Amino acid sequence: MIIVIEGGDQAGKKTQTALLAKALKQRKIKTTTFSFPDYKTPVGKEIAKYLNCKRKFPPQVIHCLLAANRWEKLNEILAAQSKNSIVIMNRYYHSNLIYGLANGMKSKWLKNLDDGLPKADLVILLDVTQRESFRRKKTNRDKFEKNEEFLRKISKIYRTIAKKEYWKIIDASKSKQEVHENILKAISQKIGL
Numbered sequence: 118m119i120i121v122i123e124g125g126d127q128a129g130k131k132t133q134t135a136l137l138a139k140a141l142k143q144r145k146i147k148t149t150t151f152s153f154p155d156y157k158t159p160v161g162k163e164i165a166k167y168l169n170c171k172r173k174f175p176p177q178v179i180h181c182l183l184a185a186n187r188w189e190k191l192n193e194i195l196a197a198q199s200k201n202s203i204v205i206m207n208r209y210y211h212s213n214l215i216y217g218l219a220n221g222m223k224s225k226w227l228k229n230l231d232d233g234l235p236k237a238d239l240v241i242l243l244d245v246t247q248r249e250s251f252r253r254k255k256t257n258r259d260k261f262e263k264n265e266e267f268l269r270k271i272s273k274i275y276r277t278i279a280k281k282e283y284w285k286i287i288d289a290s291k292s293k294q295e296v297h298e299n300i301l302k303a304i305s306q307k308i309g310l
């Protein structure tokens with residue numbers, strides 16, 4: 118099973134991915150976690166340079182690279198699945214759809230880039246406003262994060278797509294513990310914990 122934790126910048130994805138992995142391990146459920154972008158791979162290093170404004174790419178190129186970064190990890194994802202591990206994704210191909218749409222790319226074009234990767238079984242959207250995102254991180258914001266208007270657009274597109282695609286929407290402005298409990302509830306409804 119693949120569970121995806123999605124959401125805008127500073128929504129709490131990393132925090133919640135760690136809390137979820139810990140909670141599942143405590144229940145003796147095998148768990149493997151991936152985070153995208155994975156900045157350690159060759160493609161990931163290029164993505165990091167782009168986000169830190171040290172490289173310039175047209176939007177088509179950066180969204181291809183962000184998808185390529187997932188293909189770099191395909192064998193590891195398949196290996197985790199073959200061990201019957203629950204796979205938790207801190208961002209997955211859904212991020213490319215949302216940020217790509219915000220950057221003016223077409224949905225079909227974006228979806229094609231990730232077509233063939235293992236599909237998500239449950240997508241959890243940590244719904245964060247641009248204002249809360251900025252409150253949580255005030256400095257060192259990357260290329261996408263520092264544009265207020267862009268982040269407002271991201272929140273809006275996330276909500277629209279989440280409703281259309283039946284993702285589980287969770288209010289990310291609640292406390293870390295409340296968000297965690299709501300995530301566990303959503304997973305229990307799907308698999309029973």
Ligand SMILES: Nc1ncnc2c1ncn2[C@@H]1O[C@H](COP(=O)(O)OP(=O)(O)OP(=O)(O)O)[C@@H](O)[C@H]1O
Nearest residue numbers: 126127128129130131132133253289291292293296
């Ligand atoms: N529910 C919460 N309430 C208040 N602060 C939170 C909450 N969840 C996370 N934070 C804080 O917000 C910041 C960002 O959290 P985190 O790194 O988990 O977010 P993220 O979605 O993974 O961010 P990004 O995608 O931008 O890397 C951290 O300082 C974290 O402690």
Ligand SMILES: Cc1cn([C@H]2C[C@H](O)[C@@H](COP(=O)(O)O)O2)c(=O)[nH]c1=O
Nearest residue numbers: 153154183208209212213216217261262
């Ligand atoms: C995986 C992925 C990410 N993005 C965007 C979303 C964020 O603005 C950055 C990654 O930053 P983070 O702090 O490490 O979360 O990249 C994207 O546009 N497409 C993707 O597939």
